[in-house]
Amino acid sequence: MLWTKLAHLTLFELWQNRTFKTLLTVALLTPLLAVGLSSLFLYDIGKVYVDVVAAMAQLLAVVFLIFLVVTLLSRDIFDRVVYVFLTPPMSRRDYYIGRFSGIVAAFMLLLLVLLLSSSLGAWLYLDGLSDMYQSGYKWNYLGQLVFFNFFQYISILGFIFFVVSWSSGNAETMLFTLAMLIFSWIFPPVLAALQSPDVMKDTPEFVVYLLQWIYDAIPHLRGSDITISIAHGVNIDIQNIILYVAEHVVYGLIFFLLGLAIFKRRDL
């Protein structure tokens, strides 16, 4: 169980990091931004409040993954800090699992701070408004929103661990992570447009297969659809929640295990 100690150390390391503290501060200040922006609107004030929290959750997650996780793992491997950890009895597997668990804990802490601050903001601001301005807001919706965002980025985290296991430098890891994020965002609407009947009749069959294959290979960051439903007070049924969580956990696990297999054999 050496990985648990490294998980603690990772959480402590990130806690000491100034960027992480900045992200925590941004998470604390998010309700002020949400109140400021939503007060400019007519009726869907609750909806705009949730939109701002959702956008900030995405922003915090992306900054956390690119500037903290990629930097931390790159420093370990490319600046050879990993030598400090990889001395008997700690194995490469312990290191990999420990780092992953610590990063997940720090990510949960960040989202928890966002959830608490935005819930407090909603309690102080939205609860005082009449129903027609709240857009069906309920206290548990922000919890659902943060929950869905968390699992969405577990996929990306698994992918980062996979990239780090074979990449040759910090810039390469960052490039692949950014490319995956951008691709996951822009590909689904482009694919939907390409699959419209008008376009499909002129598209060669192999292109259709290729597009479908790419779509299957990327993580489906469908959090935006869910966020819009939550922002309008539409409940997500339990079956969809379970499938959503399972999809991202399995996707993250596949890339995590592939990364671990490569990392065990790589020259350090």
Next chain:
Amino acid sequence: MGQVKKQLALLLSVSVLWLVLMQIRDGSHMFYEQNKAKSWATEYSVLADKVLAGAVPGIFSDFLILDVFSIYYDAKLTGKPSEMKYINTYLNRAQSLDPKFFDVYRLASSILAYDVNMPEEAIELLRKGMVQRPEIWEFPFFAGFLAHDLLKDDRLAYELMASVSERKNTPVIVLTLASRFLESSSTKEDAILFLKGLLQLVPKANREGIKRRIGELKHGKE
């Protein structure tokens, strides 16, 4: 002592530079305002909007609604009502990113219909709202009223208002008004009553078009 003098000199220098920076910004701001290119557009691509909005379409649609307010005030302040035509585009863009956004449909039934004078486009947007929010009675009612009041198309008004009674939580007064419109027995007072109700749903700053229509009805203009 020498150290204190150096720190004061540094503070003074930074203060003076800050003032210089403010002056430069003022100058460049005026220059920018004079040479500002028109930023509103009528052409748009739903796909491009969705790709750009990525994982946060909700907040993108919020910003597009803020653009609608900017266009409205720009047109009022500069005295160029033709600028208002862009409102239709921005409402449609916001609707495509967040089809359940209530404010889009409220603005369609008020500003777009009465200030921009685009009742057909307003009804089209409200029709989309009827599909996306089947539980809301306001959309078919507003659309039917616009068809009756501005397009003078009672057949269309009948088609649109017929679904009002099927929707939950429809107030009795609305059903009464709707039935009068459907029977073509409505009076100008009914229309004024409805428009006064609509006024309460629109911010004070955006009520001009509806007030004008109430005035027209009071003075006997159809």
